[in-house]
Amino acid sequence: MIMTFHFSKRVPADGTDAVGAILKAAADPKVISFAGGLPAPELFPVEGMKKATDKVYEEHGREALQYGAAAGVTELRQLILKRVAEKEGVHANLENVMVTTGSEQAIDLVGKAFVNPGDTVLVEDPTYLCALDVFRSYGAKFVGVPMDEDGMRMDALEDALKAHPEAKLVYTVPNFQNPTGRTMPADRRKKFAELAAKYDVPVLEDNPYGDIRFAGQHVPSVKSFDKTGHVFYMSTFSKILAPGFRLGWLVADPEVVKKLTVLKQSADLHTDNLVQYVVAEFFKENDVDAHVKEISALYGKRKQLMVEGLQKYFPKSVKYTNPEGGMFLWVTVPGVDDTVALFKECLKHNVAFVPGDPFFAGKPQPGTFRLNYSNMAEDKIQVGLKQLGAALDEALNK
Template identity: 90%
Template sequence: MFKFSKRVPADGTDAVGAILKAAADPKIISFAGGLPAPELFPVEGMKKATDKVYAEHGQQALQYGAAKGVTELRELILKRVKEKENVDAKLENVMVTTGSEQAIDLVGKAFVNPGDTVLVEEPTYLCALDVFRSYGANFVSVPMDEDGMKMDALEEALKAHPETALVYTVPNFQNPTGRTMPAERRKKFAELAAKYDVPVLEDNPYGDIRFAGEHVPSVKSFDHAGKVFYMSTFSKILAPGFRLGWLVADPKVIEKLTVLKQSADLHTDNLVQYVVTEFFKENDVDAHVKEISDLYGKRKQLMIDGIKKYFPKDVKYTDPEGGMFLWVEVPGVTDTVELFKQCLEHNVAFVPGDPFFAGKPQPGTFRLNYSNMQEDQIEVGLKRLGEALSQALEA
């Protein structure tokens, strides 16, 4: 018998893993995953970049490296966040992480003690909940509307919980809802962080993948007090298998996180850092991102058309301007996991909404992914899903 730490889930189950495993059956059309479209991975460009790195930086790429990351890549990140997000930072503000997931983990480790309060959107990214839960967080969920987290509700939560250790947000094409927070709310968000002296972790993995509407400046761009930590990743625009993310924060925060990272993995893969830096030098990454955005926009519209055509009329859904997901609410459904099982019988799958809620789940909610499904399968899958929903509501 093993005595696991309290960080390990007591029941030992992996609900999401079980869902994805069930959805992996080749007969099933699965909208459950969160995978980018693999046909757009820049394989040839990466092969050329890798060959050049081996030729010019082979010894450095294969040696131990700095925990903060390869300097050339950090400089590239600085330039990119300045141009894309209007974030004016210096090299000391930037660290590279092993995927954005490590950035969440390091911030959780650095700021959350057992019993501390973490404010999150309702619903929010399920893996962030898992991370903060592993460090003993008590969650307070902040309501959302179609424009993301509500700032009046956030201020009420901050007043009611002065012990708050961290606020976590995904303002662009939020996972799981696909919603985007407008600029005026982001400005207010940064003001509240300064007013209540609380750190904010702004997670922006999807922001580059915009296929409609106008770009919105980051929360970090309105931050004059150094309270907002901005994080992103190369997973959605280049390759998730590279596990390459980054964090921009106050230098004192970066120094502490660097120490924690050294005890976790010493440093992120050097070769991958050099390869991505070289790839940016030799390729038009913005053109590549536009190709991704155009494809995802087409697939999202096919999904919206399928929902309108096949779903029961009172079903609600979001209509994202970018990213990879949309959110569905089915009035009248009381058990979403049971609904998932019924949909599997129709050979179609989604991710039930339950794991995205820090508190009591909203029944009848689920997330659909459109980025990783061929166009001809989207309508077939939505037709199956609509039939399953209609049968469930009639039962």
């Protein structure tokens, strides 16, 4: 008898992976793909990491290769605390910070700790699609909070909190948001922290892109305005060092960190010890801020080329965001009802993007899609946008 598999409700019922299928199609070498969210590999600090790794083996080899604490290597946690204090105005203690296997694990652990089947989670609309996938796997019901060009609207958030007092969590990406590239101003962040306290709801502030700023001024984190412990702040080394390290972290109330650490132990015991030691050593021996400036300069150049291409090749009715940092911008094409069908048409022109549909908690906004500029050579940006513009003209004039 052939085995019948009875999967849990966490597995998508139809067994499909729409985004995976899109990215697979976009991986065709003939296709100029703006679909991924990959950092530029030419800026990975390979030589510096090799030196740091050698030194770790010499000085901490046995500890690095042994089992470790679920909360993370102490030296790295201290480095994170110093960095968030200097960069984000978040002042905490060792008991407030834990290391995770990529920031994706931080989202998963928070979902596991706070979301029961049927619970309400408030999110920006649109928002990071993998966060939706994680919370959905724990049975969350979503309420999308409207955005404008300055990110999540605080009046809309308060309306949502009043209408849904049962909400268990609010998830936000306030810096160079994925997928829109928008950044929330300081006054909204202050109000955000106040609303979290007023309505007694935890906020997961996800900041993977905040260091990659190439225009405008730094904005303090939502967590920096938090006086009550309602805001959990998370970030990653993926965008400034190497995504393959799978190294993220979370700063939160000690009670929350303690619970999440227990959950992490049952998931993977602890994050890779060697990688933690290597990153701590790399920070000692290198000017990481100078490295981040180099990344920011390259992404800023590529974003500007993309904006110029949009202006030159896209129909005049098309709208798009113009981010001050990060890796993405968001396009809206009036008159297009089915962006997935548009994606398939664009593939015929050998150019790809990520359709907007999977980024929405509820009903998708027609004609939206995300473009990535961080991982595309400058000469291909113009060529790709010319091809994409031709595909849009063709779709709109059918």
